[in-house]
Amino acid sequence: MTITPFIIMAVILFCLGIYIVCTRVNAIGFLLGIELILNAASVNFVAFARYHENEIGGQVFTLFIIALAACESVIALAIVLGVYKNYKSINTTNISSMKH
Amino acid sequence: METFIVSVIFIVTVGSACIVAFSNNLVYSAFALIGTFLGVAGTFIYLNATFLGLVQLVVYAGGILVLIIFAVMLTSKINESSRSNPGANYKAVVPLVLLLVLLVGRILTRDVWTKDLSGMAHEPTITALGNLLLTDYLLPFELVSVVLLAAMIGAAVISRRKVKTQE
Numbered sequence: 001m002t003i004t005p006f007i008i009m010a011v012i013l014f015c016l017g018i019y020i021v022c023t024r025v026n027a028i029g030f031l032l033g034i035e036l037i038l039n040a041a042s043v044n045f046v047a048f049a050r051y052h053e054n055e056i057g058g059q060v061f062t063l064f065i066i067a068l069a070a071c072e073s074v075i076a077l078a079i080v081l082g083v084y085k086n087y088k089s090i091n092t093t094n095i096s097s098m099k100h
Numbered sequence: 101m102e103t104f105i106v107s108v109i110f111i112v113t114v115g116s117a118c119i120v121a122f123s124n125n126l127v128y129s130a131f132a133l134i135g136t137f138l139g140v141a142g143t144f145i146y147l148n149a150t151f152l153g154l155v156q157l158v159v160y161a162g163g164i165l166v167l168i169i170f171a172v173m174l175t176s177k178i179n180e181s182s183r184s185n186p187g188a189n190y191k192a193v194v195p196l197v198l199l200l201v202l203l204v205g206r207i208l209t210r211d212v213w214t215k216d217l218s219g220m221a222h223e224p225t226i227t228a229l230g231n232l233l234l235t236d237y238l239l240p241f242e243l244v245s246v247v248l249l250a251a252m253i254g255a256a257v258i259s260r261r262k263v264k265t266q267e
Contacts (some may be wrong), residue, residue, distance in 0.1 A: 012200065043140055
């Protein structure tokens with residue numbers, strides 16, 4: 001068993017994430033796509049860390065990715081809730097001004 | 101046996117990612133994300149990163165997903181949930197499918213990563229990980245902790261209620 005199936009899995013996850021970011025209207029749906037993209041990146045890091053046997057640096061970067069993804073989703077969800085309070089909707093097509 | 105495990109991980113991850121991408125109901129999308137996170141955690145454990153697999157379970161499946169589901173419940177109206185996650189701009193699909201086919205085709209036709217994983221040793225990496233975090237990667241590690249603190253304060257500031265001061 002080589003690492004090829006995991007690389008292909010990461011490619012598929014990445015493309016699905018980009019697809020979500022391109023097509024979704026709902027802001028939270030959008031966020032799910034970003035999570036998929038970050039997961040694809042960490043799968044790649046861990047797969048290549050395994051491939052170069054004693055190279056743990058990839059796993060360290062995956063830890064950083066997980067921490068930053070947690071930050072990003074907390075901030076994004078706080079902004080989404082703030083937008084919902086003002087606009088009563090989180091459709092990105094309705095949100096057209098920075099100031100309300 | 102190994103092929104079976106890898107194909108189960110692959111099918112669970114990609115299948116639930118497809119539900120996340122193509123479901124019109126935002127609640128279904130959010131719950132299907134559990135499958136993707138579990139599959140990625142399984143991948144980590146299979147690839148000898150057991151600590152990362154557990155962190156993935158705790159942080160993603162335990163923390164981020166609960167947050168996302170809370171936000172979904174707080175923002176979408178129940179009677180609209182069946183079409184709460186509509187798509188638009190389907191023209192984006194064509195270049196993406198092209199990209200996917202090109203990447204997968206290139207990975208499959210050029211046999212670049214041929215090393216076999218099954219002969220490798222299964223040593224726990226957690227000691228090496230801790231050593232690296234506190235030596236080579238000390239600065240990024242501390243920076244990440246500052247970023248986490250900033251994110252916590254920022255989220256509290258953004259989502260607080262304005263308190264009216266009595267004059």
